[in-house]
Amino acid sequence: MKKSLPALAVFLTFALICSYIESLIPIPFGVPGMKLGLTNVVIILLLYLFGPIDAIVVSILRILLIGFMFGNIYSICYSLAGGLLSFVCMYLLYRFSKFKMITVSVVGGFMHNVGQLIIAILFFENTYLIYYLPVLLITGVVTGAVIGVIAQAVYARINKFIHKDDISNDNIKNKSNEELVERKDNT
Amino acid sequence: MSKWLKKRDIILIISLLLVGVIALLIWHFIYSVDGKFVSVEQRGNLIGTYPLNVDKEIEIEHRGQVVNKIIIEDGYCYMENAECPDHLCIKQGKIEKIGQTIVCLPNRVVVTVISDSDTEYDSIAN
Structure with a gap:
């Protein structure tokens, strides 16, 4: 599996499915904007496998598609604010520091909730919403850690698979070349 | 686990968690007054x-x-x-x-x- 349009399409579908599954999970506490952030698994994987541009493109497409299907203009704005802020922070950590994937995910979850709360305060013009900040920060760290562990586990397997794929492709090429040479020799 | 998390990772995660917990304590203190x-x-x-x-x-x-x-x-x-x-x-x-x-x-x-x-x-x- 190499970086290609079909591969990105598969990842986008994966992200959409994650969003849908997440919308089926009921939220136990009455804190607005609190959720697991399952799609961040896909975004982190894309960031590590294919690089930042593909990750941000899939992230924005995912938010727009989910917004048009299940949400409204406000939910798109909330998701975009959280998604973009968390992505920028994750990218900076990934690019300029030696932090591991789980930490990158934790920071992503943390900043996602901060971004959403900022947009909510701007929308409602109600600074009292900052009441939810501590709970959102803690849940951001916890869900970010869970997502990070999942992403790390999936990455270890996918990365191996990609490697194996590349190697076996090369082997096939070499083999066929050798076979051709042998055949030529025979004739 | 040490392959997935180095010392600095744990320090950063715990400090982020601490920020949340400290904020929770401060908030609890601020918001503990009954409103009218x-x-x-x-x-x-x-x-x-x-x-x-x-x-x-x-x-x-x-x-x-x-x-x-x-x-x-x-x-x-x-x-x-x-x-x-x-x-x-x-x-x-x-x-x-x-x-x-x-x-x-x-x-x-x-x-x-x-x-x-x-x-x-x-x-x-x-």
Whole structure:
């Protein structure tokens, strides 16, 4: 599996499915904007496998598609604010520091909730919403850690698979070349 | 696990968690005062402020339809009914302390407990 349009399409579908599954999970506490952030698994994987541009493109497409299907203009704005802020922070950590994937995910979850709360305060013009900040920060760290562990586990397997794929492709090429040479020799 | 997490990772994660916990403690300290009034806002407009010690039903209308029903009872305030898909505002339960809010995102309705009917949001600093 190499970086290609079909591969990105598969990842986008994966992200959409994650969003849908997440919308089926009921939220136990009455804190607005609190959720697991399952799609961040896909975004982190894309960031590590294919690089930042593909990750941000899939992230924005995912938010727009989910917004048009299940949400409204406000939910798109909330998701975009959280998604973009968390992505920028994750990218900076990934690019300029030696932090591991789980930490990158934790920071992503943390900043996602901060971004959403900022947009909510701007929308409602109600600074009292900052009441939810501590709970959102803690849940951001916890869900970010869970997502990070999942992403790390999936990455270890996918990365191996990609490697194996590349190697076996090369082997096939070499083999066929050798076979051709042998055949030529025979004739 | 050491392959997935180095020492600096653990330090950063724990410090982020600490920021949240410390904020929670500070917030708990700030918001531990019983409020006297609730203010109800819809789409950025103040609908009204109501005393918490008088039982009352408040109906919020949008385009001629009742979208939210807020109940004030025994010094508490809660959302009884809402015309929205997720009903998160109802799950937010009863509020009574200054600064506690009930938010209905789809209808853009915010209910906040405040100390006085005429003071602005800065009253939190007192």
